[in-house]
Amino acid sequence: NAGVTQTPKFQVLKTGQSMTLQCAQDMNHNSMYWYRQDPGMGLRLIYYSASEGTTDKGEVPNGYNVSRLNKREFSLRLESAAPSQTSVYFCASTPLAVGTDTQYFGPGTRLTVL
Amino acid sequence: GDSVTQMEGPVTLSEEAFLTINCTYTATGYPSLFWYVQYPGEGLQLLLKATKADDKGSNKGFEATYRKETTSFHLEKGSVQVSDSAVYFCALRGNAGNMLTFGGGTRLMVKP
Numbered sequence: 001n002a003g004v005t006q007t008p009k010f011q012v013l014k015t016g017q018s019m020t021l022q023c024a025q026d027m028n029h030n031s032m033y034w035y036r037q038d039p040g041m042g043l044r045l046i047y048y049s050a051s052e053g054t055t056d057k058g059e060v061p062n063g064y065n066v067s068r069l070n071k072r073e074f075s076l077r078l079e080s081a082a083p084s085q086t087s088v089y090f091c092a093s094t095p096l097a098v099g100t101d102t103q104y105f106g107p108g109t110r111l112t113v114l
Numbered sequence: 115g116d117s118v119t120q121m122e123g124p125v126t127l128s129e130e131a132f133l134t135i136n137c138t139y140t141a142t143g144y145p146s147l148f149w150y151v152q153y154p155g156e157g158l159q160l161l162l163k164a165t166k167a168d169d170k171g172s173n174k175g176f177e178a179t180y181r182k183e184t185t186s187f188h189l190e191k192g193s194v195q196v197s198d199s200a201v202y203f204c205a206l207r208g209n210a211g212n213m214l215t216f217g218g219g220t221r222l223m224v225k226p
Binding site for chain 1: 155
């Protein structure tokens with residue numbers, strides 16, 4: 001099992017550009033999450049998906065959209081990137097209902113917006 | 115709302131030293147408490163957890179005890195190794211059973 005995979009690992013964007021961060025898990029998990037990690041602030045939840053076809057906002061959803069394409073994949077889209085979105089982005093998944101079990105994290109995507 | 119406060123790092127120790135990383139929390143009811151570890155260039159992975167008061171979580175020589183009276187979940191290890199160098203995150207899952215709330219993380223550097 002590869003676990004949770006994320007692409008790309010690194011990305012540099014100019015202000016106003018768009019991009020999609022990809023996440024996939026091969027553990028047959030039901031729930032998936034997107035976080036951003038900023039220095040000294042821990043991880044903050046952007047969006048989550050309790051099951052295929054459903055998505056909900058987390059703590060910091062503004063400027064982002066998500067798609068739960070199927071049970072395996074959960075993508076995060078920045079429609080018009082801003083410097084404030086410079087961060088490290090982590091995808092995670094859990095086997096059962098949202099919040100009821102250990103979260104498994106991907107290796108992260110380091111995004112810089114100039 | 116829920117919140118987690120960790121001691122700021124970095125914490126620099128010599129190999130075989132004793133480690134304590136403080137963590138306190140604010141939450142209603144009886145949250146579950148976690149320590150996650152992030153090694154360089156990797157995602158977070160669960161280190162240990164405790165789901166009720168006075169529970170002790172342990173793994174890889176690390177321990178933390180859920181203290182409801184002091185709302186704390188301090189991480190300890192008796193003898194650190196260079197390979198323990200990483201960022202450690204304290205987190206809680208509230209009574210509603212939903213999202214994780216993370217502390218800001220504490221970087222540990224262990225020197226040979």
